[in-house]
Amino acid sequence: MKNFEPEIVAFCCHYCAYTAADMAGSKRLSYPPNVKIIRVPCTGKVDALHMMRAFEKGADGVYVAGCLEGDCHFKNGNTRAGQRVAYVQKILEDLGIEPQRLEMIMMSAGMGERFARTAFEFTEKIRELGPCPVKPIKK
Amino acid sequence: MQTLKNIEHDRMTGLKVLVIGGGVGGIRAALDLAESRRNVILIDTSYSIGGLMTRLDRTFPTNNCDLCTVSPHLSESSRQVYLDLKPMTRLETLTGEAGQFKATLVTEPRYIDMEKCTACGECYKQFPGAVRFTPGLDPRAPTCMRYPQATPYAFSIDMDKVTDIKALQKVCKADAILAQDQQQTAVVDVASVVLSMGAELFAPAVLEHFGGGRFDNVVTTLEYERIMSASGPFQGDLVRVSDRKRPKKVAWIQCVGSRGINKGDVPYCSSACCMISLKEAMVTKERFAENIETTIFYMDMRTFGKDYELYLDRAKNDYGIRMIRSRPHSIVEEAGTKNLAITYALEDETLQKTEEFDMVVLSVGFRVPGSSVDLARRIGVDLNAHDFIRADHFNPVVTSRPGVYVCGVAQSPKDIPETMVQASAAAGMAASNLPAAVDLPETELDFVPEKDVSGQAPRIGVFICDCGLEIGGVVDVGKMVEFSKAQPQVVVAKAVGYGCSSESMLLIEEAVKGNDLNRVVIGGCSPRTHETKFQDLLRRSGLNKYLVEIVNLRDQNTWTHMNQPKEALDKSFHLLSAGISGVAKNRPLMDQTLPMSRNALVIGGGVTGMTAALQLADQGVKVYLVEKNSTLGGLAKSIRRTIEGEDVGLFMARLAEQVSVHKNIMVLTDTIIVDHSGVPGRFKTGLQTGLRMNYMQVDHGVTIFAVGALPNRPDAYGLGIHQGIVTQLELDAVMEDHPEKIKAMSQVVMIQCAGSREPENPNCSRVCCQAAVKNALRMKTLNPDLEIFILYRDIRTYGFYEDYYRQARNMGVHFIRFSLDNKPEVWIENDRISVFTEDGILGRKIQFEPDCLALSTGMKADDETTEDLAMMFHLPRTGDHFFLEDHVKLRPVDMSVRGIFIAGTARSPKTIPESITEAHAAACRAQALLAKKEINLGAAVAKVDGTKCAACLICVRACPFSIPFINEDGYSQIDPAQCRGCGVCxxxxxxxxxxxxxxxxxxxxxxxxxxxxxxx
Amino acid sequence: MITAEQKPLEEIIAYIEPYDRIFLVGCNECVTVCAAGGRKEVGLLASALRLNSMKQGKTIEIKEITLERQCDPEYVEELASDINRTDAVLSMACGCGVQTLAGRYKEMPIFPAVNTLFMGASESQGIWAERCRGCGDCLLGITGGICPVARCSKSLFNGPCGGTCSGKCEISPEVDCAWCLIWERLKALGMEKRYEELMEAKDWRPSGGGGPRKIVRKDLVL
Amino acid sequence: MMLRKKLTQGEFAVLVELNIPKGVDISELVTHVRHLKSRIDAVVIPDMDGGVMRMSALGGGAVIRREGFEPVIHIYGRDRNRMAIQGDVLAAQALGIQNLIVVQGDAMANSDHPAAKTVDDLNELDLLSMVQSLQKGLDLAGFDLKGKPAFFTGCQVQPIRDDKHLLEEYEKAKEKIAAGAQFIVVPPVFDIPAYTQILNKFKSLKVPVIATVFMLKNVGMARYISINDPGSGLSDELIGRIRKAKDRETECVHIAAEMIRSLKGVAQGVKISAVGWEDRLPAILDCAGL
Amino acid sequence: MKTESKLERILASGNLAVTSECGPPRGARPEKVREKAALLKDHVDAVNVTDNQTAMVRMSSWAAGVIIKQMGMDPILQMVTRDRNRLAMQSDIIGAYSLGINTMLCLSGDHPKFGDHATAKSVYDLDSVQLVRMVQKMRDEGKFQGGADIDCPPKMFVGAASNPFAEPFDLRVSRLAKKIKAGADFVQTQCIFNLDKFEKFMEMVCDRGLNEKVYLLAGITPMKSAGMAKYMKNKVPGMDVPDEVIKRLEGVSKAEQPEEGIKIAVESIQRLKEVKGVHGFHIMAIEWEEKVPQIVEKAGLFPRPAVENL
Incomplete structure (x- = not known):
């Protein structure tokens, strides 16, 4: 599995993680290109359905990146997202898919380094796990 | 930048404010004015704006990347309709008087047509000598501009160095080089002027004992910033100039050129340098290597700003930065290694020490450039003893010439937040010479009517920007275009060079119209900075602005994966594909708007609240000024004189009188805030007044928090036990009311940091050092024979307060240092006060028996009040219970909730003039918001499909703002005007x-x- | 409201294992409100089932539909047009819905995807608690509005058993002792005396003891 | 049951003070009052208290009456002369308002019309006599009225500062009763034993005494009252209780409810002043077991 | 005399009654019953035979009761409403009576959750009060619960349980009154460790005159160890074990603790003998039946009065 390049989707909150990702860019911090970002106004908007959809479409890993605890622009959207992530992790587990493929991560807008490090660590973690057992059947 | 010429034309009518200097302060002032619908001309002698801040790597205390924090301001400046930016321009003369000045502006030739220049960098590549770029240490030309998002987005040519103008013109594909460009002079009517020229940094080359600029590995703090910067000479790698090797031992030397001892020094304190060095040392450890040994040589550690003391603690305790209290007198370079030997003496040791370092950073302070002195003389504003603009003692943004205001380092040395505060304050003051904001006409950009695209199949256009080499240098734009073309529903796909240049924007606009597109994808940089720009483009093209999708190919792809071009290209395909399939689903949306309430609520009737209320009321805003005590005045009422000798009582009485009789101010004393609701622009707050607690509700568009702080009265050093032990505030009153008591004294001891910088109250109270010096000086005047001992930890007489500190020393006031773990002790025996302290220099305990012991107790937050308000208004506070601003650096008076502002000691301890400045700043920021007729709430609001709703109440319960409710029809209803758009429901x-x-x-x-x- | 919760995925997967085309049918009434079988849960379950089949290397076709109310024949009729294009139906409604479907589409295998639990009330967001057992002879009028049938672990009619501890039931400290609640409530209402009235043995016929129950409103019958 | 009947028969009455809008939008007022349906005995409507201009109590009273509640309106001499007041009082009766409380007008210090001219043609005792006179069918000039009004008229006591002041207010109340006051409204005290003593003192005047329960809303307000009104008996413990509460607003509701409960046996009725927190009144009543 | 119950006769005679209990075996060996009962013979007036105690299956209580009866002792048939509906209970009652059992105790029973058949459906057709009422009606009116006449009604001496310590405390007396109202002739209480509280309870009982309407047997349980005391305090619902009791047990060595426990039980009986309304003692020596005679003797309750002599 050395050559395995995981597909990773990151749902990022506009106010923090997305900004942090931009900041990682402006600092030219390198992280694996496997991570692709979808911007949301708040992680509280990320539905369990969206996370599942990413796996259905072929993601090997998904993470939801929101503001630090207590820092949500909408009070508690990030904690709601965290609860939802835990719920979907349970579904994945029931389906025999490693729940670690889904994660909730928190960071502030200023944490460009953390964004890059997280992207790196998450990618490595998924690389360890190998391809998601539900890769869609290529037509 | 699209219509510089047109703007010029439109702006010839109506009064303007002239802002001089395009650093952060000038930009802030100009933006504040423009936001409040005042026409502004921002001039700078340089060819692009940004000033010193754009050259810093990161700023303290957040250690954020500077570019990232400042760039939104820069791009905003080019968007503002009211803002006219004139680079390479100076003010020649200023005649007339406030409200009707005539300003003569001289613009130097740029030799480049900014309309056409795309900043491709070709000219610089071919003629690096003649095309201007970053000065200083930078040996390479990243994008040939000082920083990536330069404003204006164009080069300039140094014609003196051009040998073959034809050849130069030839390399320019945009045909932007104007060989015949000439100096231009214009006379404009301006109502007021804001001076924000900033200052230079001291060049230490004159200092022989520090190498006189000859040693490779001795750099200034600014040069060190450039070395660490990603856009710097070593691409962000920390290495020594001499051998490009990572240093293992770096030393900083403070006060180089400041607090004058040496040749070429100035006597004042440059205020910002201590924090800069701490930051550099911390970033060194954080980013490069934990084990790089960092040492700071200093005299007094002046971390007096908000939460800066905590920053110092972190530097010492968490990062292990070595702090040595000493002023080294020389640096010697080792011949072979080019290492540097520093010789210094410790205060409690007689022997000198010599230590070797790999790199030495000289912490240089601010200097007034000759050009600023000339300008001041030309326009007739007074300078102070140090050639800074002389400012009013109560209102530091007011100069000697009415109608001319000053902010930032041009007034006194300071750091960025204080510059931002002064900038807003100056903008507010400057605006008061123009018609009141509420009377100004609204100016709207004209857009063509929107086409109805509902029911149409998506016709998508994809436009890909190369952003110079930023995108195009990493991935093949052509391949992306090909890829996009192959996607379903894509009608057009094009490469557009610099997508955000006016030329490219025009091209996209034409493509949209010509191909009857109804959806647009822009592949470029972050939507965070550029979405609005392209949304405007769509509106101009007759499309709803929500039909565009920005694909972040630069910040989140080519910048981060620049070393993996193949993977980056593959990722860009993914990202484009997502953008294209996403945009197909976009629908035209309407922004939600609400009419703005033009009232203001100011909480706190102290000096800050009154100043802010008055400023707003003068601008035609109806102000509710709420004070919980029965009279106005707050803490400042108990201060008698400022250090400059001004009568505070008189000033406060006048201020209170003005406020009380103002027809636009409703003063509500004995009034408590009891509830709060609404959205920015339409707040509703419940007040209860008087002992009967009569209730009323007020509507207001903005809120200013000016609740102040409390004088600290720590249970320390016998305070409250003996009548001879007093606070500085009490001493101030004694001197004023009973000078004879002072005359009867023979010895006075003062203890600094009483109840501050200690675990239970970790921050510095900022005002106490100058208060102690002030009182000491005044006592010495009253009683020259009086012996005064000031026991201190660090004397923090920042800026020009240093003059008073020096004066006190000269007058024989004794300063004795102590440390936190060896604090003075106070005994009372037979009604006599005894103070014991360890004298570091003598190395033994000494005892005083003073007639009076004055404690510098500073201030602490009014925990109960700030807590109450923070809960009601959902605002954050700091660990020590002050309110926490939205951005400690760039938005110091804005709170995290829009429309709520903070000023004065409710934010952090500060002096009366500083509070007044903040009050003006907050009022100015508030005014900018109030100038809008409507509140735009964006389009991202939740919408309920009643036919699907099961009225389960989940949304009602989950909404963080309690907006949804079940309506009479039995389904959930969400008021779009109140929805904040988080999407939790x-x-x-x-x-x-x-x-x-x-x-x-x-x-x-x-x-x-x-x-x-x-x-x- | 009827409350339900989703069955373990394993069980659902086992039901539909033999089929390739599944109709996943939600209900927009009670099961939506208790977040067990509304549109969102239908979507989630469909997604999970698809993931599972992909994992097996199988393609499965799931059609998602959420009916206004699965226990009314008219709404159930909505499935008629497409039912032939499916191999099995998975219902996310309560038992009433499943049976209504089974009654209407007799040829079609119908499986439940949720366990129907009880008639409950929402205590707070995400928490539902049993409040009524439909015993057909409501005595809330004399027990202070708190039902001993549904809320006492032993359905006692004459007072708490000896196991009450700090107002909680002996079976779990999470469960309130219904009789403590009743007693407090009676006291608050000044109706303590009521307690000592003997409650005679209950007639269980209306609660199902007399066989399956039915309500016939003659005036409404067409 | 009518307020008069209830009070005179010795039954516990619950009065709620509601603010009238500054403006003509009465929707909030009506919504709030509807939530109190059949839970309270009367609605007390102050008239431009604090000197803040708003819809008159007379108008507000008519609105409340229309909603099926029994209004009690304030009358005072600060803003109107004897002509205006008599006219309004007659109008009130015609609109179905049968209860009055004669109050002292608040000072204009924090008024939104500080420049307004104050009238002060009649004082509290004058007003009470005026009502008496009208009830007899004569106006203040002695002319006959066409039809006599009948009111249930109360008076108000000023906040009690200390024992001496209590005696003064007691004497004044005595005079007011002599002038025709039929019940007394006593301002709030947060220390129940102390309040009980005060209420008992007034009870000796043999007219129904109504205690006031004042809604604390936050620490700042409680602190203000405790500092500026030493007679309020608002202790640091009470402030601390609000401060320490997890949900401060709920705690404030509990405090008010507790006060109502402890006053039940002491006073003849309570007037709940929740101004600004009208939406929490049902919760307060629930919590107080009313 | 309502019945032929020995317990009734002793109580009616004004003597302090003594009962104890015997849990039937989890199997079909009658000798197990005999062994246990033999330990109590002569020292108690009647023996409670538990009914699927702690929701674990055991020999049915009426069968074990019959075995005890055959030994010449007097069983008290315990019956819980958890496992049988009104039909089954009534049939068991007349069956037991026909075999000579004339005293019973009506209970609701521990919840199945605590037993070894947690998945069983609990019946609870009636609750304990309704059961008391039903038995009383069978005896006094000669009617089944459904209303039909009984040919030879069972003359049962009906008992109920009372826990003076369970919460809410202010309901305890009312609850007792309700059971009396339903027809309870005698009441056995939960084990009493907190004597002060019990005395308070009894005061309230007497205040209402309930002591005149029912015979109350105070529950006594000797503690084997401090550990057991702590367990009862913390784990057994409705049990009130004051800290002093635990401390007193902890105050002696482990080996001496059983002796101390018995001492406490004896002292309790001595003290409660004086309490108004206490008509006897119900000694529940959980798995420690062999100590019952000793307690009875030390408490001065031995010898037991002979019924014939009354």
Missing amino acids: AAECPAKAIQLLAFEDDQIMAKVDGLFGGLN
């Missing part, structure tokens, strides 16, 4: 009856699908 709705507009499920799903589909 949409994500939790079990019936999928709620959608968050602009982020609807099908849009998000389409993006997910796009990321994985359409490839191969």
Whole structure:
């Protein structure tokens, strides 16, 4: 599995993680290109359905990146997202898919380094796990 | 920048404010004025704006990347309709008087047509000598501009160095080089002027004992910033100049050129340098290597700003930065290694020490450049003893010439937050010479009517920007265009060079119209900075602005994966595919708006609250000024004189009188805030007044928090036990009311940091050092024979207060240092006060028996009040219970909730003039918001499909703002005017009856699908 | 409201294992409100089932539909047009819905995807608690509005058993002792005396003891 | 049951003070009052208290009456002369308002019309006599009225500062009763034993005494009252209780409810002043077991 | 005399009654019953035979009762409403009576959750009060619960349980009154460790005159160890074990603790003998039946009065 390049989707909150990702860019911090970002106004908007959809479409890993605890622009959207992530992790587990493929991560807008490090660590973690057992059947 | 000429034309009518200097202060002032619908001309002698801050790597105390924090301001400046930016321009003369000045502006030739220049960098590549770019240490030309998002986005040519103008013109594909460009002079009517020229940094080359600029590895703090910067000479790698090797031992030397001892020094304190060095040392450890040994040589550690003391503690305790209290007198370079030997003496040791370092950073302070002195003389504003602009003692942004205001380092040395505060304050003051904001006409950009695209199949245009080499240098734009063309529903795909240049924007606009496109994808940089720009483009093209999707190819792809071009290209395909399939689902949306309430609520009737209220009321804003005590005045009422000798009582009485009789101010004393609701621009707050607690509700568009702080009265050093032990505040009153008591004294001891900088109150109270010096000086005047001992930890007489500190020393006031772990002790025996302290220099305990012991107790936050308000208004506070501003650096008077501002000691301890400045700043920021007729709430609001709703109440319960309710028809209803757009309800709705507009499920799903589909 | 919760995925997967085309049918009434079988849960379960089949290397076709109310024949009729294009139906409604479907589409295998639990009330967001057992002879009028049938672990009619501890039931400290609640409530209402009235043995016929129950409103019958 | 009947028969009455809008939008007022349906005995409507201009109590009273509640309106001499007041009082009766409380007008210090001219033609005792006179069918000039009004008229006591002041207010109340006051409204005290003593003192005047329960809303307000009104008996413990509460607003509701409960046996009725927190009144009543 | 119950006769005679209990075996060996009962013979007036105690299956209580009866002792048939509906209970009652059992105790029973058949459906057709009422009606009116006449009604001496310590405390007396109202002739209480509280309870009982309407047997349980005391305090619902009791047990060595426990039980009986309304003692020596005679003797309750002599 050395050559395995995981597909990773990151749902990022506009106010923090997305900004942090931009900041990682402006600092030219390198992280694996496997991570692709979808911007949301708040992680509280990320539905369990969206996370599942990413796996259905072929993601090997998904993470939801929101503001630090207590820092949500909408009070508690990030904690709601965290609860939802835990719920979907349970579904994945029931389906025999490693729940670690889904994660909730928190960071502030200023944490460009953390964004890059997280992207790196998450990618490595998924690389360890190998391809998601539900890769869609290529037509 | 699209219509510089047109703007020029439009702006010839109506009064303007002239802002001089395009650093952060000038930009802030100009933006504040423009936001409050005042016409502004921002001039700078340089060819692009940004000033010193754009050259810093990161700023303290957040250690954020400077570029990232400042760039939104820069791009905003080019968008503002009211803002006219004139680089390479100086003010020659200023005649007339406030309200009707005539300003003569001289613009130097740029030899480049900014309309045409795309900043491709070709000219610089070919003629590096003649095309201007970053000065200083930078040996390479990253994008040939000082920083990546330069404003204006164009080069300039140094014609003196051009040998063959034809050849130069030839390399320019945009045909932007104007060989015949000439100096231009214009006379404009301006109502007021804001001076924000900033200052230079001291060049230490004159200092022989520090190498006189000859040693490779001795750099200034600014040069060190450039070395660490990603856009710097070593691409952000920390190495020594001499051998390009990572240093293992770096030393900083403070006060180089400041607090004058040496040749070429100035006597004042440059205020910002201590924090800069601490930051550099911390970033060194954080970013490069934990084990790089960092040492700071200093005299007094002046971390007096908000939460700066905590920063110092972190530097010492968490990062292990070595702090040595000493002023080294020389640096010697070792011949072979080019290492540097520093010789220094410790205060409690007689022997000198010599230590070797790999690199030495000289912490240089601010200097007034000759050009500023000339300018001041030309326009007739007075300078102070140090050639800074002389400012009013109570209102530091007011100069000697009415109608001319000053901010930032041009007034006194300071750091960025204080510059931002002064900038806003100056802008507010400057605006008062113009018609009141509420009377100004609204100016709207004209857009063509929107086409109805509903029911049409998506016709998508994809435009890909190369952003110079930023995108195009990493991935092949052509391949991306080809890829996009192959995607379903894509009608046009094009490369557009610099997508955000006016030329490219025009090209896109034409393509949209010509191909009858109804959806647009822009592949470029971050939507965070550029979405609005392209949304405007769509509106000009007759499309709803929500039909565009920005694909972040630069910040989140080519910048981060520049070393993996193949992978970056593959990722860009994914991202484009997601953007294309996403945009197909975009729908035209209407922004939600609410009419703005033009009232202001000012909480706190101290000096800050009154000043802010008055400023707003003068601008025609109806102000409710709420004070919980029965009289106005607050803490400042108990201060008698300022250090400059001004009568505070008189000033306060006048201020209170002005406020009380103002027809636009309703003063509510004995009044408590009891409830709060609403959205920025339409707040509703409940007040209860008097002992009967009569209730009333007020509508207001903005709120200013000026609740102040409390004088600290720590249970320390016998305070409250003996009548001879007093606070500085009490001493101030004694001197004023009973000078004879002072005359009868023979010895006075003062203890600094009483109850501050200690674990229970870790921050510095900022005002106490100058208060002690002030009182000492005044006592010495009253009683020259009086012996005064000031026991201190660090003397923090920042800026020009240093003059008073020096004066006190000269007058024989004794300063004795102590440390936190060896604090003075106070005994009372037979009604006599005894103070014991360890004298570091003598190395033994000494005892005083003073007639009076004055404690510098500073201030602490009014925990109960700030807590109450923070809960009601949902605002954050700091660990020591002050209110926490939205951005400690760039938005010091804005709170995290829009429309709520903070000023004065409710934010952090500060002096009366500083509080007044903040009050003006907050009022100015408030005014900018009030100048809008409507509050734009964006389009991202939740919408309920009543036919699907099961009225389960989940949205009602989950909404963080309690907006949804079940209506009479039995389904959930969400008021778009109140919805904040987080989407929590949409994500939790079990019936999928709620959608968050602009982020609807099908849009998000389409993006997910796009990321994985359409490839191969 | 009827409350339900989703069955373990394993069980659902086992039901539909033999089929390739599944109709996943939600209900927009009670099960939506208790977040067990509304549109959102239908979507989630469909997604999970698809993931599972992909994992097996199988393609499965799931059609998602959420009916206004699965226990009314008219709404159930909505499935008629497409039912032939499916191999099995998975219902996310309560038992009433499943049976209504089974009654209407007799040829079609119908499986439940949720366990129907009880008639409950929402205590707070995400928490539902049993409140009524439909015993057909409501005595809330004399027990202070708190039902001993549904809320006492032993359905006692004459007072708490000896196991009450700090107002909680002996079976779990999470469960309130219904009789403590009743007693407090009676006291608050000044109706303590009521307690000592003997409650005679209950007639269980209306609660199902007399066989399956039915309500016939003659005036409404067409 | 009518307020008069209830009070005179010795039954516990619950009065709620509601603010009238500054403006003509009465929707909030009506919504709030509807939530109190059949839970309270009367609605007390102050008239431009604090000197803040708003819809008159007379108008507000008519609105409340229309909603099926029994209004009690304030009358005072600060803003109107004897002509205006008599006219309004007659109008009130015609609109179905049968209860009055004669109050002292608040000072204009924090008024939104500080420049307004104050009238002060009649004082509290004058007003009470005026009502008496009108009830007899004569106006203040002695002319006959066409039809006599009948009111249930109360008076108000000023906040009690200390024992001496209590005696003064007691004497004044005595005079007011002599002038025709039929019940007394006593301002709030947060220390129940102390309040009980005060209420008992007034009870000796043999007219129904109504205690006031004042809604604390936050720490700042409680602190203000405790500092500026030493007679209020608002202790640091009470402030601390609000401060320490997890949900401060709920705690404030509990405090008010507790006060109502402890006053039940002491006073003849309570007037709940929740101004600004009208939406929490049902919760307060629930919590107080009313 | 309502019945032929020995317990009734002793109580009616004004003597302090003594009862104890015997849990039937989890199997079909009658000798197990005999062994246990033999330990109590002569020292108690009647023996409670528990009914699927702690929701674990055991030999049915009426069968074990019959075995005890055959030994010449007097069983008290315990019956819980958890496992049988009104039909089954009534049939068991007349069956037991026909075999000579004339005293019973009506209970609701521990919840199945605590037993070894946690998945069983609990019946609870009636609750304990309704059961008391039903038995009383069978005896006094000669009617089944459904209303039909009984040919030879069972003359049962009906008992109920009372826990003076369970919460809410202010309901305890009312609850007792309700059971009396339903027809309870005698009441056995939960084990009493907190004597002060019990005395308070009894005061309230007497205040209402309930002591005149019912015979109350105070529950006594000797503690084997401090550990057992702590367990009862913390784990057994409705049990009130004051800290002093635990401390007193902890105050002696482990080996001496059983002796101390018995001492406490004896002292309790001595003290409660004086309490108004206490008509006897119900000694529940859980798995420690062999100590019952000793307690009875030390408490001065031995010898037991002979019924014939009354």
